[in-house]
Amino acid sequence: MRFTSQTSSDGVSEQFFTLGGIPGVLWTPTDAAGTRPLILMGHGGGQHKKAPGIEFRARRFVTECDFAVVAVDVPGHGDRPKDAEYDRIATENAARVAAGEELAPLIAGFQAMVARRTVPEWRAVLDAVQELDHVGAGPVGYWGVSLGCGLGVPFVAAEPRVRAAVLGLGGASVPDPESGSGSESGSESAAGRVTVPVEFLVQWDDERVPRAESLALFDALASAEKTLHANPGKHGEIPAFEGDSTLRFFTRHLS
Amino acid sequence: MRFTSQTSSDGVSEQFFTLGGIPGVLWTPTDAAGTRPLILMGHGGGQHKKAPGIEFRARRFVTECDFAVVAVDVPGHGDRPKDAEYDRIATENAARVAAGEELAPLIAGFQAMVARRTVPEWRAVLDAVQELDHVGAGPVGYWGVSLGCGLGVPFVAAEPRVRAAVLGLGGASVPDPESGSGSESGSESAAGRVTVPVEFLVQWDDERVPRAESLALFDALASAEKTLHANPGKHGEIPAFEGDSTLRFFTRHLS
Numbered sequence: 461m462r463f464t465s466q467t468s469s470d471g472v473s474e475q476f477f478t479l480g481g482i483p484g485v486l487w488t489p490t491d492a493a494g495t496r497p498l499i500l501m502g503h504g505g506g507q508h509k510k511a512p513g514i515e516f517r518a519r520r521f522v523t524e525c526d527f528a529v530v531a532v533d534v535p536g537h538g539d540r541p542k543d544a545e546y547d548r549i550a551t552e553n554a555a556r557v558a559a560g561e562e563l564a565p566l567i568a569g570f571q572a573m574v575a576r577r578t579v580p581e582w583r584a585v586l587d588a589v590q591e592l593d594h595v596g597a598g599p600v601g602y603w604g605v606s607l608g609c610g611l612g613v614p615f616v617a618a619e620p621r622v623r624a625a626v627l628g629l630g631g632a633s634v635p636d637p638e639s640g641s642g643s644e645s646g647s648e649s650a651a652g653r654v655t656v657p658v659e660f661l662v663q664w665d666d667e668r669v670p671r672a673e674s675l676a677l678f679d680a681l682a683s684a685e686k687t688l689h690a691n692p693g694k695h696g697e698i699p700a701f702e703g704d705s706t707l708r709f710f711t712r713h714l715s
Numbered sequence: 716m717r718f719t720s721q722t723s724s725d726g727v728s729e730q731f732f733t734l735g736g737i738p739g740v741l742w743t744p745t746d747a748a749g750t751r752p753l754i755l756m757g758h759g760g761g762q763h764k765k766a767p768g769i770e771f772r773a774r775r776f777v778t779e780c781d782f783a784v785v786a787v788d789v790p791g792h793g794d795r796p797k798d799a800e801y802d803r804i805a806t807e808n809a810a811r812v813a814a815g816e817e818l819a820p821l822i823a824g825f826q827a828m829v830a831r832r833t834v835p836e837w838r839a840v841l842d843a844v845q846e847l848d849h850v851g852a853g854p855v856g857y858w859g860v861s862l863g864c865g866l867g868v869p870f871v872a873a874e875p876r877v878r879a880a881v882l883g884l885g886g887a888s889v890p891d892p893e894s895g896s897g898s899e900s901g902s903e904s905a906a907g908r909v910t911v912p913v914e915f916l917v918q919w920d921d922e923r924v925p926r927a928e929s930l931a932l933f934d935a936l937a938s939a940e941k942t943l944h945a946n947p948g949k950h951g952e953i954p955a956f957e958g959d960s961t962l963r964f965f966t967r968h969l970s
Contacts, residue, residue, distance in 0.1 A: 664934075664943075675930075678945070679919075685954070688919075688945035690933070699940070701967070705960070712956070 495596025502604030508538025568633035571610035628661025631673025750851025757859030763793025823888035826865035883916025886928025
């Protein structure tokens with residue numbers, strides 16, 4: 461793990477790093493010392509580790525909860541090189557949708573492929589970040605919606621350090637890297653291995669994820685404590701009060 | 716309005732009253748003076764104004780939010796006389812269910828009949844309670860699940876003083892007293908007249924209300940701000956953390 465730059469503002473220290481070629485950012489309270497809860501955040505499709513929706517929430521976790529937060533670029537996103545295979549598949553999928561195929565299973569198949577890389581990458585990020593004195597081996601939370609949900613479900617299923625997760629804007633056709641497909645049976649087994657408390661966000665008028673798919677993913681989670689929050693509005697329109705709820709959820713389970 | 720008794724404990728004053736033959740209870744902060752938000756609570760089927768689930772929440776509204784809370788017995792419940800017609804219908808419905816009829820529409824039809832009495836009763840209760848110096852004409856909230864949802868939807872739709880409502884454990888076949896039926900078209904029009912912010916509770920494994928019915932009722936509410944909270948468990952198993960959410964919801968909209 462190599463730190464490339466560091467700045468501080470408004471009580472938050474922001475450290476950029478690379479780890480095995482993966483660019484990442486770590487946010488911690490300024491002058492933090494000692495072990496604290498850590499949130500790993502997964503960004504959305506077409507976004508990156510410093511997307512506004514990531515950074516805004518990360519700074520709240522740091523300033524209001526005293527947590528550490530880490531985010532890295534997903535392959536093909538942010539500061540990572542373009543990926544020729546991803547580009548080819550995206551072009552191919554666009555053509556298949558234009559020809560009348562359903563979007564959701566295509567997205568699921570794509571996310572399954574990406575998750576086979578991100579699950580081990582994110583586990584390595586946890587290993588490295590928890591070695592740092594000002595982070596330590598405290599409880600871990602995961603936050604991710606949309607692509608961050610599709611990649612997050614298999615990550616949370618695979619990683620026992622994660623104690624609680626906020627997920628959402630994703631459907632039941634989430635990838636199961638272990639089965640190597642985005643099929644429903646695969647998705648159910650990935651979601652069925654999630655047992656930690658989950659707060660699951662649904663946008664009632666989501667134009668990208670069919671409502672029934674969202675409800676089926678919530679249904680498939682094996683967690684004894686899981687709570688679904690559905691609000692009117694489109695994919696990108698999560699209401700601000702859900703941010704407050706997220707903070708309370710992680711505080712309840714990680715503090 | 717005639718007060719029949721008063722006690723105080725743990726910072727909460729509890730006043731029993733009758734209003735036009737309706738027995739009720741008013742909880743306020745001890746030594747309260749001046750106008751404050753008021754929550755009207757509707758109890759569940761077979762319960763009464765002082766049922767544990769009502770009183771526990773009422774005391775939290777008073778001690779943690781400084782609100783006033785009022786609850787009255789629904790016809791045929793608590794300290795009100797048995798109602799021969801209700802008893803006859805209940806017996807009849809039990810026989811129809813035993814003969815294979817669906818329960819939900821029968822419940823809806825029954826609630827429609829009760830709501831034609833409770834909507835005007837509860838409006839009269841608001842009139843009377845808001846005349847009191849230690850309550851006053853502040854913003855009003857409504858809380859009610861199960862029967863309290865079936866009666867609450869038409870009440871909230873009819874009563875402009877209500878600014879926010881917590882509802883749930885109820886289905887789309889809620890009564891519309893204006894149409895005089897519990898039919899789906901009637902229910903949609905009652906829910907479709909609810910425009911205030913709503914927090915809507917669904918028990919994911921509700922053995923009394925089909926999941927699709929719950930989701931359809933949430934869908935039918937015309938409120939621009941409505942948020943559905945679904946949790947695993949049966950009809951009576953709302954998790955404790957939803958109580959905290961309810962307090963924050965009313966605080967946000969009534970304070």
